[in-house]
Amino acid sequence: MTRRSDGPEDVDAAFAEIVADLEREGVGENLTAEPSEPEPSEPETTGPGVAEEQRPRPEPEPRPHASEWRTAEREWDPDADLDIDSDTEHYEPPEPPPVPRPHAATIVALVLIAIAILLFAAPNLLGISSSAAIPLGAVAAVGAAGLLLFRLRSGPPPGTPGSDDDGARL
Numbered sequence: 001m002t003r004r005s006d007g008p009e010d011v012d013a014a015f016a017e018i019v020a021d022l023e024r025e026g027v028g029e030n031l032t033a034e035p036s037e038p039e040p041s042e043p044e045t046t047g048p049g050v051a052e053e054q055r056p057r058p059e060p061e062p063r064p065h066a067s068e069w070r071t072a073e074r075e076w077d078p079d080a081d082l083d084i085d086s087d088t089e090h091y092e093p094p095e096p097p098p099v100p101r102p103h104a105a106t107i108v109a110l111v112l113i114a115i116a117i118l119l120f121a122a123p124n125l126l127g128i129s130s131s132a133a134i135p136l137g138a139v140a141a142v143g144a145a146g147l148l149l150f151r152l153r154s155g156p157p158p159g160t161p162g163s164d165d166d167g168a169r170l
Contacts, residue, residue, distance in 0.1 A: 105151055112144035 022028065102110075116137045118125065123133030 103151070105147055109144040109147040109151075112140045112147070116141035116144065 119128070119133040119137030119140065123130045123137075126133070128136070
């Protein structure tokens, strides 16, 4: 095998070294021990000369008793994490926060979108020919989209937790 800059020269030797280190630490000791054979106290019930009915069936593993099961430190209460009133038995969510007031630029963008829709759908309502309404509607739609996109924030609003955080520091 040729020597590469990112690996050992002999992979088998490196693997054997890793396995030897793990064995020194005691990893896998229970895997190498052979199971002990029970001493036969009864006559032979397996083999070619024994009928199927005479062969003993293996005993299933006994199930642990309920007292041996692992339990939690406290009993589980399904209603513990919910804000449930025991008299009414239904969940009442908290009041939602109020809707923020739109900024003036948002209102202008919505008006431009409405004008663009009106120019595309019914230019005769405004008294403009359809050949002039299509470019005006396109300009209004692009202007509204641009106004809304430039108003997008790249982070949390100022004054909220985390707004002054500029990332991880080492």
